[in-house]
Amino acid sequence: MNTRDVVIFSGERFEVPPCIQRIDHLSTHGWQLRYGGTKLYSDHSNDGSGARRALALAVKELLKRIATLPAPSRLRRTPSRRKQTDLPSGISGPVVRQRAGSRVRDCSFAVTLPRFGDTPQARSVYIGTENTYTPERYQEALLQAIALREKAEAAYQRAATRAKRAEALALKEQFKSLLTLAR
Template identity: 55%
Template sequence: MKYRELVIFSGESFLVPQGVQRIDTGATHGWQVRYQGSKLFSDHSRDGSGARAAFDQATRELMRRIAALPAPVALQRAPSAHKTSELPPGISGPIIRTRSGTGTRSAVLSVLLPRYGAPSRRTSVHIASESSYSPERFEAALARAQALRAEAEHAYVQAATQARRRAGLAMRQVLRDR
């Protein structure tokens, strides 16, 4: 997990983890947790004397959220505005391919499978050959493609959550040692 050194207006220094922000305005002084929603922990003082206690509360809340909630991921949930088909995000097609040697043409759907910490993988789902193509075969292939994409998204979220929780445990140790 990323950290940054922050010195607040009172001169006190903090090692602040990603997901916690300092709010210092004319009306408010405190720490805001930003992880699957936000919550402010006020210093309850104008001179910054309550900053350490508020910071400790904010980091405990961040740890609680990391342990209990799935990691926020940036997977595309809706089709791009410029996409001309009605297919869900991560699925393109039908794509017509010609087999070398035989010249047989077939239709496939291309599916983008996200992988956490690695480049995404593309796979193809066969619809039918030119002579056997039908709307029913297209719908069956689309259902297979959506199932593959959903499985990959689930694995992505699981891996991202596990990585975030490991980072949270390491962050807890760094903050203890400080």
């Protein structure tokens, strides 16, 4: 897991994992955990002498939250404000096209299927031709497109959580000596 060096106001250096930020403001000195909500771990000192223990407590809580909470996802859950249809996020259409050699146009929904750590896939859900298109077929195809998207989002979330938890194991090993202070 990537870490960064943080120098606090007293000049002491710390190796800090992501999702933990240093807060040094007037009379507030501590580490803020930002994963599944926020929580401040105060140094309980004005000279920074409690910073190491506070960081250990924040890392311990971070590891606990990673083990129990799903990974944060950057997938768009709601449609963009600029989207001109009321279709869910990741679904657009109906796309109308006339294939080469065909006399009638057909229409379908375009569905974007996210894949964790990989480029998204594009899928098409057939509605019908201009001769067979009905509101019922539209609704059936829309439900099928929504189901495809939800299944892909769930798989993405599982993969992201699995990857985050694997990173947490490496983080636990990396901060093993610091975590002894949190007991």
